[in-house]
Structures are given as C-alpha cells and as structure tokens.
Amino acid sequence: MKTIQGRFTEINGTKIYYEMKGAGKPLLFIHGLPLDSRMWDDQFYELSKNFKVIRFDLAGYGLSDSHNDDFSLTEDIKELLNNLHIKKTTLVGLSVGGKIAIDFTLTYPNMIESLIVASTGLTGWSKESKEKMEFSDQLNMYYKNGEQSNIIDLLTNTWVTGPYRQIDGLNENTRKRFKEMVTNSFSKERGKGRIKPQENNSIDIIDQIKVPTLIITSEYDFSEFNEIGELLDSKIKNATKVQMKDTAHMMNMEKPNEFNDVIIKFLNGN
Structure with missing residues (x-):
C-alpha cells in the first residue's frame, strides 16, 4: 500500500487533516468515532482507481487539531469542500459518520450528488435495544x-x-x-469547543432527501442500526438497501472487497 502525502487545511480556525487521491466523481468519506480516516484504508486506495476520493479526520481525531470554540460538523464539512473547490459530491459515512452525512445532506442538498450510509446512526433516534443499553x-x-x-x-x-x-x-x-x-x-488533547446540535432532528425530515441513497446494514450489528436502515429505506424515495451477511458494525474493514463492490455497483447505476 502506497503512502499518500496528506495535507492540512484551516477550517473555522482549526487545522484539519485530509487526503485526496484519484480523478472523476468526488467521494467524501466520513469516519466513525472514536476512530479516524484510516478506517477507510481499503476504500481509499481501491476506489481512487475510478473516483476522486477524499477522506479527512474530524476535528479532534486522527491528525486534525481540536476546536477551542463551539463548532458544527456540518459547517466543517462545507468549509472543507469549499477549500477543495468541490461544488458537489457523494458522501459516504459509517456509524456516526453516516449520521453526519445525513445531517449534511438535509442541510446542503444542492451540494450532494448521492448519499451512502452504512451501520448509520440518525439524529433524533432514541430507541435502544437491551444489548445496546447493557453495552x-x-x-x-x-x-x-x-x-x-x-x-x-x-x-x-x-x-x-x-x-x-x-x-x-x-x-x-x-x-x-x-x-x-x-x-x-x-x-489526543481535546479542545474546549463543543459540537453544536442540529437545528432539526433528521429523523423528522428524512423524507426530504431526494438524492439517490444507498443504505448498507450488517447481519451482526445491534438491532437498532438495522431498524434505522429500514426507516431510511421507507422514507427516502430514491433509496436502495443492502444487507451484508456475516459481518458486524465495521463491515468496511472486515469485508472490504464486498463493501467496495456494493458501493461501485450503486455508483455505476447513478
């Protein structure tokens, strides 16, 4: 695996680390927590053969600095895209990254070509399984x-x-x-800044997502993530839902080839 020379860009007064590789339709990957952009290693190198792939570390994670003032993850992503001169992109997010991707799509729909979420959370979702509560x-x-x-x-x-x-x-x-x-x-040293809440709960306006959307769930995840997937599939008009078998929450790391194939098939159909 070749080493990519990453770069820093200033976003709302904070240095944010990102990497970009390939050419073609842009794909922006948003990592889960408490992880960093390395969770996308197997997608970054493979998908950059056919797409312009961007991954970055959220503020306070990986190589990115922390915010010392309150901040919005949605606005951080908007500023990142602006700094990279990307007017429209496909967002790919897993877990909290999927939740952020949904929030962004609802806030800035004109900047989104399509949406891909895996094992995703959802702003406003409150139901927890017995197993998740025990965890x-x-x-x-x-x-x-x-x-x-x-x-x-x-x-x-x-x-x-x-x-x-x-x-x-x-x-x-x-x-x-x-x-x-x-x-x-x-x-990592944490900054003083706290994440600003969304103005609206995405769960209440999910049917406003109009772009082609791929929802990926996994067989061995907590049941609520599959329930969220079913809800998204029922509310988003242009949605496709796929369940990956014999894998859990971190499906993209455990079964990267299958995960990549699902994404490529979806993107080639749009």
Whole structure:
C-alpha cells in the first residue's frame, strides 16, 4: 500500500487533516468515532482507481487539531469542500459518520450528488435495544473508573466482533487496526469547543432527501442500526438497501472487497 502525502487545511480556525487521491466523481468519506480516516484504508486506495476520493479526520481525531470554540460538523464539512473547490459530491459515512452525512445532506442538498450510509446512526433516534443499553452501561462504568484498556477492549469486541457472535475466526488484523485508532483517540488533547446540535432532528425530515441513497446494514450489528436502515429505506424515495451477511458494525474493514463492490455497483447505476 502506497503512502499518500496528506495535507492540512484551516477550517473555522482549526487545522484539519485530509487526503485526496484519484480523478472523476468526488467521494467524501466520513469516519466513525472514536476512530479516524484510516478506517477507510481499503476504500481509499481501491476506489481512487475510478473516483476522486477524499477522506479527512474530524476535528479532534486522527491528525486534525481540536476546536477551542463551539463548532458544527456540518459547517466543517462545507468549509472543507469549499477549500477543495468541490461544488458537489457523494458522501459516504459509517456509524456516526453516516449520521453526519445525513445531517449534511438535509442541510446542503444542492451540494450532494448521492448519499451512502452504512451501520448509520440518525439524529433524533432514541430507541435502544437491551444489548445496546447493557453495552452503554458497561462503557460508562469503565469511563467513570478510568479503565482505558477495558474501554478499548469493549469497543473492539462490540463494534468489530459484534454483540451476536464470537471472536473465534475473525481477522485479528481488523481488530488490531481498530484498537490502534481508538488508542490514538485517547492520546489526543481535546479542545474546549463543543459540537453544536442540529437545528432539526433528521429523523423528522428524512423524507426530504431526494438524492439517490444507498443504505448498507450488517447481519451482526445491534438491532437498532438495522431498524434505522429500514426507516431510511421507507422514507427516502430514491433509496436502495443492502444487507451484508456475516459481518458486524465495521463491515468496511472486515469485508472490504464486498463493501467496495456494493458501493461501485450503486455508483455505476447513478
């Protein structure tokens, strides 16, 4: 895998790290939390053969600095696109990254060519499964007690392995890469800035998304992520929904070839 020379751009007074490769239709990838843009390694290099692929570290993650003033993730992305002179793009987001992509699409629809979300959250969604609540309770206890190693193990077991299967047989390299990103996140110095809430809950206006939308869910994720996928599929008129089998939340890292094929098929159809 070749090394790409990344760059920094100033966004709302903060240095944000990004990488760009390839030519053609632009695809902007938004990572989940507490990860960084390296989670897209297998998409960045493969899809840049046919598209202009951009990935970046959200403020406070990866190589990006933190904001010291309150900030909007939507406005950060808008400023990034403006700095790169990209007027219209396809957004690709996973987990929190998908949630951010949906929020952005609803806020700036004229800047979006199409939307791809995987294992996505949704602003305004409040329902939690029993398993997800148990995970949250355990995580909060570890945070309260300052048990960093247990936090990292719990996050890895939950998001990479998944709540409904065993670790046996999983690719250890995927777990290793995930742990490295989470560990790096803990080492970052946090700024004073807080994320500004969206003016509207996306769940209430989801039917306003008019662009072609691909929704990808996974077999071994928490049930609410599949329910969100079903809701999006029912509310977005121009939506396509695909479920990937035998994988969990971090499907793009565990099964990159299949994930990439699903994306390429969708993009070539639009």
